[in-house]
Amino acid sequence: MIRSFLTRVLFLAPILGFSQQNDTLAEPIIPAEKIELLKNINITFGMRMDFQAYTFRGGDNYYNGIQFENGFTALGISGKLHEKVNFQFRNRFNRNSVVQTLDRLGGNIELAYIDIKISPSFDLLLGKMNAFYGGYEYEFSALDVLEYNDIYGNALAFVTGAGITFKAMDNHQFGLQVLNSRTQHYDDLYGDVVAENIQEPDWPVAFVGNWRGNFFDGKLQTIYSLSHSYEVRKRGTTFLTLGHKYQNRDLSLMYDFHYSYEEVDTKGIVTNLFSEEQVAEDVMYIENWLRAEYRFSSKFKGLLTLMTSSAYDNITTSKEHMRTSYGMIPTIYYSPFNKIDLRIYLAYIGRYYDYSDYAIDELGASSYNKNEVRLGFIAPLLLL
Numbered sequence: 311m312i313r314s315f316l317t318r319v320l321f322l323a324p325i326l327g328f329s330q331q332n333d334t335l336a337e338p339i340i341p342a343e344k345i346e347l348l349k350n351i352n353i354t355f356g357m358r359m360d361f362q363a364y365t366f367r368g369g370d371n372y373y374n375g376i377q378f379e380n381g382f383t384a385l386g387i388s389g390k391l392h393e394k395v396n397f398q399f400r401n402r403f404n405r406n407s408v409v410q411t412l413d414r415l416g417g418n419i420e421l422a423y424i425d426i427k428i429s430p431s432f433d434l435l436l437g438k439m440n441a442f443y444g445g446y447e448y449e450f451s452a453l454d455v456l457e458y459n460d461i462y463g464n465a466l467a468f469v470t471g472a473g474i475t476f477k478a479m480d481n482h483q484f485g486l487q488v489l490n491s492r493t494q495h496y497d498d499l500y501g502d503v504v505a506e507n508i509q510e511p512d513w514p515v516a517f518v519g520n521w522r523g524n525f526f527d528g529k530l531q532t533i534y535s536l537s538h539s540y541e542v543r544k545r546g547t548t549f550l551t552l553g554h555k556y557q558n559r560d561l562s563l564m565y566d567f568h569y570s571y572e573e574v575d576t577k578g579i580v581t582n583l584f585s586e587e588q589v590a591e592d593v594m595y596i597e598n599w600l601r602a603e604y605r606f607s608s609k610f611k612g613l614l615t616l617m618t619s620s621a622y623d624n625i626t627t628s629k630e631h632m633r634t635s636y637g638m639i640p641t642i643y644y645s646p647f648n649k650i651d652l653r654i655y656l657a658y659i660g661r662y663y664d665y666s667d668y669a670i671d672e673l674g675a676s677s678y679n680k681n682e683v684r685l686g687f688i689a690p691l692l693l694l
Contacts, residue, residue, distance in 0.1 A: 348694070350389050350390035350391075351387065351388075351389035351694060352386075352387070352388045352389060352692065352694060353385070353386070353387050353692075353693040353694040354385070354386040354387075354388075354690060354691065354692055354693065355384070355385055355386075355691045355693055356382060356383070356384045356386065356451070356453045356689070356690045356691070357380075357382065357383055357453075357687070357688070357689045357691070358380075358381045358382040358383075358453055358686065358687070358688045358689075359378065359379070359380050359381065359686050359687060360378070360379060360381060360655075360684040360685060360686025360687070361376075361377075361378050361684070361685050361686060362376070362377060362378075362379055362682050362683065362684045362685075362686075363375070363376045363682070363683050364376075364680065364681065364682040364683075365680070365681045365682075366678065366679075366680050367678060367679055368663075368676055368677065368678025368679070369676040369678065371678075380404055381404075381456070381686075382402070382404065382452055382453045383402070383403045383404050384400055384401060384402045384403060384420070384453070385400070385401050385403070386398075386399065386400040386401075386421070387399045387400075391424075394426060394427040394428075395424060395425070395426055395427075396424065396425040396427075397423070397424045397425070398421045398422075398423055398424075398425065398439075399419075399421055399422050400419075400420045400421040400422075401418055401419055401420070402418050402419075402420050402452075403418065405417050405418040405420075406418065410493035410494050411493075411494045411495045411498045412490055412492060412493050412494050412495055412514070413438065413469065413470040413490055413493045415438055415470070415493070417493065419438060420438070420440075420468045421437075421438060421439060421440070421468065422437050422438045423435055423436055423437025423438055423439045424436055424437055430477075431476055431477045431478075432474060432475070432476055433474065433475045434472070434473075434474055435472065435473040435474070435475070435487075436472050437470065438468060438469065438470045439468065439469075439470075439471070439473065439487075440467055440468055441467060441468075441469060441487060441489060441516065441518050441537070442473060442485040442486075442487050442518045442519070442520040442535060443465075443467070443518065443520070443535050443537065443549070443551055444520050444521075444533040444534045444535030444551035444552065444553045444566075445462075445533060445535070445551040445552070445553035445566035445568065445599070446533065446553045446554075446555055446564040446566055446599075446601065447459060447462055447553075447564075447566050447599045447601070448462055448467070448551070448553075448566075449533060449553070451690075453688060453690060454688065456639055456641070456657055456659060456684065457615075457637060457639055457659050457661070459568070459597050459599050459617040459618075459619050459635075459637065460577065460579060460595065460597065460619035460621070460635055461568050461570055461577060461595055461597055461619065462568075464576075464577040464578055464579065465576075465577065466491075466492060466493065466576075469489045469490050469491070469492070469493060469516070470489065470490050470493075471487055471488050471489030471490055471516075472487065472488055472489075473485060473486065473487035473488075473489075473518075474486055474487075480524075481523065481524040481525065482521070482522070482523055482524070483521070483522045484519070484520070484521050484522075485518075485519065485520045485521075485522075486517075486518070486519050487516070487517070487518040487519075488515065488516075488517060489515070489516045489517075489518065489539075490514060490515065490516070491514040491515055491516040491539040491540060491541050491547075492514050492541060495510065496508075496510045496514075496541070496542060497510070500589060508542045508543075508545070508574065508589070509542060509543040510542065510543065511540050511541075511542060511543040511544075512543075513540075514539075514540060514541055514542075515539065515540055516537060516538070516539030516540075517537060517538050517539070518535060518536075518537040519535065519536055519537070520533065520534060520535035520536075521533075521534045521535075528557060529556060529557055529558060530554070530555070530556055530557075531554070531555040531557065532552075532553060532554055532555070533551075533553040533555075534551065534552050534553065535549075535550070535551045536548075536549070536550050536551075537549045539576075541574055541576055542574050545573035545574050545591075546573055546574075547570060547571065547572040547573070547574075547576055548570070548571045549568075549569070549570045550568070550569045550570075551566060551567070551568050551569075552566065552567045553565075553566045554566075560604060560605045560606075561602070561603070561604050561605075562601075562602070562603040562604075563600075563601075563602050564599075564600065564601045564602075565598075565599070565600050566597070566598070566599040566600075567597070567598060568595070568596070568597040568598075568599070569594075569595070569596055569597075570594065570595045571593075571594050571625065572592075572593050572594070572595070573591060573592060574589055574590075574591055575589055575590035575591065575593045577595060579595070579621050579632075579633075580593045580621050580622075580623050580632055583632060583669060583673045583675055584673065585673075585674070590623060592623070592624055592625050592626055592627070593621065593622060593623050593625065594621070594622040594625045595619060595620070595621055595622075596619070596620045596622075597617065597618065597619040597620070598617065598618050599615070599616075599617045600615070600616045600617070601613060601614070601615045601616075602614050608645070608648075609644060609645055609646070610642065610643065610644055610645075611642075611643040611645075612640075612641070612642050612643070613639075613640075613641050613643070614638075614639070614640045614641075615637070615638070615639040615640075615641075616637065616638055616639075617635075617636070617637040618634060618635065618636050618637070619634065619635045620633070620634045620635075621633050621634075630666070630668050630669075631666045631668065632665065632666055632668070632669045632675075633663060633664060633665045633666060633669060633675070634663075634664050635661065635662065635663045635664070636661070636662045636664070637659075637660065637661045637662075638658075638659075638660045639657060639658065639659050639660075640657065640658055641655055641656070641657040641658075642655065642656050642657075643655050643688075650689075650691070651689070651690055651691075652687060652688075652689045652691075653687060653688045653689070654685075654686070654687050655684070655685070655686060655687070655688060656683075656684070656685050657682075657683070657684045658681075658682070658683055658684075659680075659681070659682040659683075659684065660679070660680075660681050660682075661679065661680045661681075662677075662678075662679040663677055663678050663679065664677050665677050
């Protein structure tokens with residue numbers, strides 16, 4: 311049997327060799343001189359998957375469940391095209407891929423921009439990018455955030471436009487952007503739900519400015535931002551964020567304050583309280599967000615996130631308090647490998663939504679709470 315097998319191999323070898331020789335391309339698809347360009351290309355594949363058990367309690371409603379969930383799956387490509395030109399692209403697979411009517415990109419395309427270095431201090435960014443909002447909650451990728459506070463959980467973070475960054479000195483950087491304030495036209499975003507005297511603006515535009523500070527050899531850092539955007543004609547949103555971070559060898563403390571005054575409700579939290587088809591106007595959101603991280607060893611890290619968010623309606627008249635939400639997320643990370651950033655985590659997510667007497671009596675709202683336990687992994691993998 312062995313002799314017969316060897317005879318067949320020897321017989322087929324010339325044929326296979328001839329076939330391979332004829333099928334082989336005369337030249338490689340990627341010329342050898344172009345392969346050098348790959349040294350300037352990075353390909354990342356970010357994943358977060360977990361097994362979760364959850365409960366919901368509110369009024370007469372109660373339900374629970376257990377499931378696997380892909381919370382984040384994205385492919386990113388970035389690179390250096392020229393000594394002064396970089397690009398960034400990221401496709402988030404678990405987002406809606408429908409092409410948006412305003413910016414003409416799918417909602418799953420989060421980043422698609424070029425970065426042109428005008429001088430050692432100035433950079434120009436063009437394309438779809440993240441807005442220069444402040445705070446450290448926003449600084450984290452969605453890969454690393456199990457649950458956002460209410461504003462960033464409902465904010466539109468990736469929009470098309472232009473921006474510049476200016477490094478005034480080693481410890482201070484400033485940024486300014488002019489962006490679309492949304493990715494869809496008003497009719498496509500809100501449909502038949504309208505507010506009184508609302509009209510589509512000539513340009514739904516947002517202006518964003520930020521400042522990054524670094525003090526005491528990096529132990530204290532800040533990210534402040536102020537923005538104003540127009541979602542509809544002559545009515546806009548003013549958003550202020552003050553972010554602070556203290557860092558020493560093993561401990562990081564972060565605190566953010568968020569304030570958003572919205573002449574037309576863009577977050578939808580107050581709007582969702584109304585049974586009629588209308589958009590809430592003259593609303594305000596105020597938030598606090600705190601995150602503490604401590605590295606116990608090279609393998610283990612613990613963190614605790616605390617957050618509150620308050621929503622108000624009719625700010626310029628009666629200033630009705632609608633609700634306050636509370637959140638708590640203690641988490642333990644375990645990193646089993648030294649050369650691969652793969653983290654196994656165990657987390658509890660507790661959220662409580664407390665509605666005011668006005669919202670309960672006048673609008674029929676009811677307080678509720680959600681509780682989750684998650685066991686999963688986070689893997690920002692560098693493929694190339």
